[in-house]
Amino acid sequence: MAPNMFVVVLFLLSIIPAALRARALPFELWALLIFALIAFGGSTLLSAFDRQFTPLVPVFCVWMGFVYTQVMHIHLCSNERLPSGETLRVSPLQTYIPGCLAK
Numbered sequence: 001m002a003p004n005m006f007v008v009v010l011f012l013l014s015i016i017p018a019a020l021r022a023r024a025l026p027f028e029l030w031a032l033l034i035f036a037l038i039a040f041g042g043s044t045l046l047s048a049f050d051r052q053f054t055p056l057v058p059v060f061c062v063w064m065g066f067v068y069t070q071v072m073h074i075h076l077c078s079n080e081r082l083p084s085g086e087t088l089r090v091s092p093l094q095t096y097i098p099g100c101l102a103k
Contacts, residue, residue: 004053011060014067024071032059 018025036059043052 004050004057007057007060010064014064017071018063018067021071025066029063029066033063036060036063 022030036056040053040056043056
């Protein structure tokens with residue numbers, strides 16, 4: 001039960017960036033998403049056994065993998081040096097957006 005919860009939560013969180021950049025995803029993935037949502041909704045309405053969720057896990061993993069690698073871009077850097085060579089001090093609540101540094 002617990003691993004399924006992580007898959008569902010990550011899947012639901014991946015829908016938001018995908019909806020914001022809908023044109024970045026090919027039609028085939030949207031068709032796969034619609035199929036998976038219909039199957040997931042039907043299985044939860046009828047019976048919510050783990051065995052009915054297991055066939056949908058690869059579909060959700062393909063969706064999440066594409067969204068998290070092709071739609072979202074996460075850049076991590078330390079406080080010492082940026083790739084451009086500039087020094088930046090970032091508080092934990094701020095984010096670094098490339099090209100938005102105040103000089």
